[in-house]
Amino acid sequence: MRQTLLYTIKKLLWTVPILVGITFLAFGLGLIARGDPATNRASADPDYIPTEAEIQALREELGLDDPVLVQYGRWMAGVVRGDLGQSLIDDKPVLGELLRLLPNTLLLSVLALAVIAMAGLAGGLLLALFRDSFLDLLGRVLLVLLMSVPGFCMAYFLIWLLAQKLHILPTSGAESLASFVMPCLAVSIGSACVVIRLLRSSLLGEMSKNYILTAQAKGLRRSQIILRHGLRNALTPSVSYVANTFGGLLGGSMITESVFSVPGIGSYALAAINNRDYIAIQGYVLFTGFAFVLTCLLADLLCAWLNPRIRLEG
Known part of the structure; x- marks a missing residue:
């Protein structure tokens, strides 16, 4: 218990x-992507051409001429209050x-997480149970092929198959x-293949450990040994990968949301980049960065619970 508490506090x-x-990264990226937001905002109406005086007045109003540290301090003061600024x-x-x-992004992420976890667990167990069989060889070939397909290509293939043909x-x-359904499959197929390969490799690695050899000596079946003894320790790499993937999905899959016209935070960020809306870019990076870090923190704690050796080494 004490080791678990110390490990949690350290994390x-x-x-x-x-x-x-x-926060520094989010603010810095906003500066890099800035361009001239005052000009962009003043020119939002295509039928009106702003004067230089109007653009300069808008720059002063937005505080764009202030020193960088002053802008960062003002921005952080708003972040602490829960104000990420206005577009x-x-x-x-x-x-x-x-x-x-x-x-919308959360629903897509949760559905993709469920597909990745279930397909990864089932596929990894299946290939490990039938190691070096024809099924194992065929499965590994298919995994490599599916992992090689870019996400946007998978998205267009799903549209062609499930929407246009079927x-x-x-x-x-x-x-x-x-x-x-299609956005979920587009973002989850490649990651599910990675999880299957990770779990299969981890399970086969655990099968050579002493505690597994002891279980084999007791006469337990291979399936019992994997499910009761090897699976928990073998899950650690897969859990870490799935958590990182979920953290990335929470940040919004820009390409997938754009292809399928899903109104999520990924498509919002893409629109902000196209419009050089650096305030929106800063807010997006900060929001998704925090979500990713907290997701990885929970994954580390879960891995430490699954495998006590991580706590001891920590």
């Missing part, structure tokens, strides 16, 4: 400087827009659960 303490670093394009609160679009799923939107 929490290491998380603090990482989160602070993310330079439509004046809408960035945090409000992220929270409005988060349910006419069973909608191609875009977020009106129903069916609208999320």
